[in-house]
Amino acid sequence: MKMQWEILVVDDEEVMRESLVAWLREDGYGVDSAASGRDAIERAREKDYAIYFIDLKMPGGIDGIETMMEVKKIRPEASIIIITAYATVDTAISAMKEGAQEYIVKPCNPKEISILVERIINVKNLQLENTILRQKLAKRYSFRDIISKNPKMQDIFELVKEISSLKSTVLVQGESGTGKELIARAVHYSGDRASKPFVSVSCAALAETLLESELFGHEKGAFTGAVAQKKGKFELADGGTIFLDEIGDISPKLQMDLLRVIQERTFYRVGGTEELTVDVRVIAATNRNLAEAVAAGTFRDDLYYRLNVINIQIPPLRERREDIPLLVRSFMDRLSHELGKETDDITKSGLKLLIDYSWPGNVRELENAIERAMVTCKTRVLTDEDFAFLEQNGSRKQAWNVPDNLPLQEVEKRVIVATIKRTGGNIKEAASVLGIDRSTLYDKIRKYEIER
Amino acid sequence: MNRRIYLSPVGNVVEETLTVTARFISEMFGFDAVRHTSFPEPDFAFDVRRGQYSSTLILQNLTKVCPPDAVRFLAMTEADLFIPMVTFVFGQAQLSGKVALVSLARLSQDFYGLPGNNDLKIHRAWKEVAHELGHTFGLVHCRDRSCIMSLSTEILQIDLKSEDFCQGCWAILSEELAAQNVAFRRGHLEMRNKVVETPR
Ligand SMILES: Nc1ncnc2c1ncn2[C@@H]1O[C@H](COP(=O)(O)OP(=O)(O)OP(=O)(O)O)[C@@H](O)[C@H]1O
Ligand SMILES: [Mg+2]
Ligand SMILES: [Zn+2]
Numbered sequence A: 001m002k003m004q005w006e007i008l009v010v011d012d013e014e015v016m017r018e019s020l021v022a023w024l025r026e027d028g029y030g031v032d033s034a035a036s037g038r039d040a041i042e043r044a045r046e047k048d049y050a051i052y053f054i055d056l057k058m059p060g061g062i063d064g065i066e067t068m069m070e071v072k073k074i075r076p077e078a079s080i081i082i083i084t085a086y087a088t089v090d091t092a093i094s095a096m097k098e099g100a101q102e103y104i105v106k107p108c109n110p111k112e113i114s115i116l117v118e119r120i121i122n123v124k125n126l127q128l129e130n131t132i133l134r135q136k137l138a139k140r141y142s143f144r145d146i147i148s149k150n151p152k153m154q155d156i157f158e159l160v161k162e163i164s165s166l167k168s169t170v171l172v173q174g175e176s177g178t179g180k181e182l183i184a185r186a187v188h189y190s191g192d193r194a195s196k197p198f199v200s201v202s203c204a205a206l207a208e209t210l211l212e213s214e215l216f217g218h219e220k221g222a223f224t225g226a227v228a229q230k231k232g233k234f235e236l237a238d239g240g241t242i243f244l245d246e247i248g249d250i251s252p253k254l255q256m257d258l259l260r261v262i263q264e265r266t267f268y269r270v271g272g273t274e275e276l277t278v279d280v281r282v283i284a285a286t287n288r289n290l291a292e293a294v295a296a297g298t299f300r301d302d303l304y305y306r307l308n309v310i311n312i313q314i315p316p317l318r319e320r321r322e323d324i325p326l327l328v329r330s331f332m333d334r335l336s337h338e339l340g341k342e343t344d345d346i347t348k349s350g351l352k353l354l355i356d357y358s359w360p361g362n363v364r365e366l367e368n369a370i371e372r373a374m375v376t377c378k379t380r381v382l383t384d385e386d387f388a389f390l391e392q393n394g395s396r397k398q399a400w401n402v403p404d405n406l407p408l409q410e411v412e413k414r415v416i417v418a419t420i421k422r423t424g425g426n427i428k429e430a431a432s433v434l435g436i437d438r439s440t441l442y443d444k445i446r447k448y449e450i451e452r
Numbered sequence B: 001m002n003r004r005i006y007l008s009p010v011g012n013v014v015e016e017t018l019t020v021t022a023r024f025i026s027e028m029f030g031f032d033a034v035r036h037t038s039f040p041e042p043d044f045a046f047d048v049r050r051g052q053y054s055s056t057l058i059l060q061n062l063t064k065v066c067p068p069d070a071v072r073f074l075a076m077t078e079a080d081l082f083i084p085m086v087t088f089v090f091g092q093a094q095l096s097g098k099v100a101l102v103s104l105a106r107l108s109q110d111f112y113g114l115p116g117n118n119d120l121k122i123h124r125a126w127k128e129v130a131h132e133l134g135h136t137f138g139l140v141h142c143r144d145r146s147c148i149m150s151l152s153t154e155i156l157q158i159d160l161k162s163e164d165f166c167q168g169c170w171a172i173l174s175e176e177l178a179a180q181n182v183a184f185r186r187g188h189l190e191m192r193n194k195v196v197e198t199p200r
């Protein structure tokens, strides 16, 4: 299927306009014309032309360059060819800096026009095919927006489908940014609880007492600040799923409370006496090694076994590098829309750099890297240079001079301070860059008394 | 029979060229092609700066004098034609319209500083005539380089392409012709193939 691309010819001079229109029509294109810049802008709003031929000099009203800028605002994808006379070639060349794709000096050799148009259309056809192909690829390798062609991940998708309508607890393990929450959501939304709430709680973010009231709610006056009765996340998730993120970080007391809800489906609000019953599926996630925590005695083994009925272990991104190109394309497609950027491709060497990088922060770090590169990228194509920042953060290449007499703890502190500074105080991102989980980072911030 | 293709010279054109071209058109398209009024040199369309004639202006004028019973109206001229965008055109036609114009100026060997060859010039003219008339029957440029509807922007391309429509273009053209000329259609289409002989 070839798309029928349309062309708009913009010129105030009738003979000029009509003859170019006729020429392009004979070449088989659908062509409209506009006799002024204003008219052209009007038409750009109504129809999505692939190519605009705009005469540079249109006396009275708005000139060619202004017309081009307005059209670009409405149709950033459109290709613009500026028509100029010899006398004004300089202006036409500067128009290219403002976003014109080409300029032609009239009168030109007859074959120039057809070749130029054909070249632009060929690129557009190719882009269209690429997008369609990419969308197809993305569909083929994605399950509820989780993209992967890796066999282990494909097994996980299968498992998720099988267990989605069960009530058993699921424990999702994986490094930070591997997509644990995404998998949890996939379990919920593939199953028969899909129409009921999916409630997510980050256990690392809150102090023990706050987390307790967050999970179970509280009665009015249960503690200072409890000015009214409040429902907890378990109640809000009734009939649906509760996602307990970073479960490895909870206190022994809460571990016991959780065990009780999971076993008996009952609990009390903080400060309450009424026993509440809920029907909630529990999915927990952690980037810690819970088995080790159990062995070390910091995590209750009975809770661990209750949580670990179904175990999903997500491999880190560096162990499934084949996913990187797919993820990059998918993030670029989404972000180019969100950021309103024309950037829609990446050079081979740019992609190679991303494939080779270690990705301590996994998919989230990759997503952030693409966004950062796209925000600063000035062209249609991302290159290695757009990812220069990865070289600094990553453990690659850059030898650094080890200062004399520096205690290891001081090294750690300095690295943390520098990283937090670089992420603009974003702890989540800093943790992902450092390859540790957020709670560990909080611990260290407290330990080294780092200001944020 | 009032379904005719009219053929007129604009300015001075060798009479024999007109006569043989009329015959060519009849054979190619299956309509009677008749020699129509001569028009004077198109001075009104002369562009002093370019030293050429505006194809668009001549075509506009021809449209005004197009005989009402004409299926198509074709004009030939020795004037070197241009449209503002490009340095020259071999001809111009109204896409799915009635009027077409072909310039002989650049079809002659003299133009390229070579010894004259009138047969070659006429042969080239026929290709251009068929091409422009093809446009009036709604055909657009064809990717097939040997098809007469392929775009020629230099004389070599005209010489390289055949004087025939490719299968695809012919299919579209014959539907158009059928719609215009039902009674004539079948017999003509069958005998049409390769009846056109190249003058040597
Ligand atoms: N396979 C994937 N396909 C598409 N996007 C993904 C994939 N994996 C992760 N992401 C994206 O990466 C980001 C991190 O995912 P998510 O929050 O699920 O990871 P996580 O393992 O829960 O991270 P953390 O341990 O830091 O909480 C999200 O924006 C998510 O959309
Ligand atoms: Mg998470
Ligand atoms: Zn043509």
Ligand SMILES: [Zn+2]
Pocket: B142, B143, B144, B147, B148, B149, B150, B165, B166, B167, B168, B169, B170
């Ligand atoms: Zn053809």
